[in-house]
Amino acid sequence: MVGVRVRDDESFEKALRRFNKFCEKNGILSDIKKHQHFEKPSDRRKRKINAAKRKNRRRDR
Numbered sequence: 841m842v843g844v845r846v847r848d849d850e851s852f853e854k855a856l857r858r859f860n861k862f863c864e865k866n867g868i869l870s871d872i873k874k875h876q877h878f879e880k881p882s883d884r885r886k887r888k889i890n891a892a893k894r895k896n897r898r899r900d901r
Contacts, residue, residue, distance in 0.1 A: 842868065 844859040846852070863869055879887075 842866075 842859070842863060844855055844862060846855045
């Protein structure tokens with residue numbers, strides 16, 4: 841369970857912003873989006889291969 845404690849003299853909006861940054865940094869939101877719909881194993885393989893190709897292209901530059 842993810843949580844953020846509200847500090848003294850901290851507004852709710854600021855604590856919510858901190859919570860959102862924490863979730864984004866840990867990849868929680870992207871993980872939730874991935875699991876919203878079923879992904880076929882072949883599509884998963886294609887996505888991973890394309891990500892590896894992009895990573896290699898960036899590294900070669």
